[in-house]
Amino acid sequence: MEVQTRHTPTFGVARVVLSAGEAVQADAEAKVASSFGLGESKQARGARGRGPTVFTAPAEGGWVDLAPRHPGDVYALSFDGRTGWSVARNVVLARPPTIRSDETWPPLQSLFGADSGFLEHFSGHGQLVLASAGPVDALTLERGEVITVSPGFLVAYPDSLQCRLRAIDPAGPQSVRTGEGLELDFAGPGTVLVQARRHA
Template sequence: MEYQIRKDPSYAMVEVTLADGEQIETKPGVMMDRTGGIGNESDIGGDAGIAGTVGRMVSDERSLIDNTYYAQADDERVTLVPEHPGDIVALDMGERDELRVQSGSLLAWEPLVERSTEWNNRSNLFSSGELTVLGLSGRGMTFLSSFGSMVKREVTPENSLVVDEDHLVAWTAGMDLSREKDGSLKSTVLGGEGLVTRFNGEGEVWLQTRNPMLFYGAQAHEDDDSSGGIGVDDFL
């Protein structure tokens, strides 16, 4: 498999070129175009079938359906685009430690990349309440998307990192995470103090430069002429 990320960092797309028999799996609705020699299959619940559906019920993946695109000849191409304007990063899972990923950022992955839902009290880590934390391991390329540009931060034992949770895209597994109230942040759902996550240990954290909850909440507010201010309904 070969790939090229174009139009980054604002309106990124990834062009994946496959040899005969190679495959790429994606979340629903991200294909922009493909050449005529690319076939497509849809799978309910991923590799684990219906059992996988039960295990991933808290995920935001629409209808819990994965798409698989496969080449029926050499040099066939499929172009993938995120649902929102922003960046794409390609990560080789065979060359790094296991990752934790915000489920809405997972764009595409090779078949040998293993995914799991992390039942570690992180299902409510994000303000939307619809995103969960996925574990990524195994071998092969995975493509993550962000709302806005992608920024990578290093965490060391001497320097922890404090992050507004709605800017999180992915992080290295094995670091210690703690949640804290931060009066400098306005909660996008309930008002008052917001929550941040503190990362301790050693690893990497990928962030998105735009907060989708604030953006879409502002859009809803602009469309509601009767509203006297931003309230809970602006974010539902």
């Protein structure tokens, strides 16, 4: 699978190029266009049976163009099979079957408790295509360097970083589902991906 991007960083579109039989999972509504003959199958999920669509290339290969609902950038995050990434919820535009969602990843459960937080964890190898509200900045931290990031601007961070979630004002309103009233402290080494605009 190869990812080509265009119209970035304001109105990003990702072209996912697939070899024979390769597949990628995405929201059906994100499809702009595709090569002729690309297979589409819906995956059931939850009580309503709504889930993502899997696009599969025919014998001669193919491509699909995907665009997020909102203006902003598209970013191909590479996974090496060794290091996983925690990713802001609802920013994944496309995912190959070689990258899995780890719904019960222990560090995120420790961060959020029993609640469903504003992050999800992925691992595997390949490219995970993300949709951000603005251009993506990579903030590289040296060993022992610490920064603070607002959840509304966070895109993703690798397992190599230490992360702490804390309240801005312990007496103020807080939500682990949205990140309201919270901040994240990161200690290096590693790279934090942030977006230049907050999601609406």
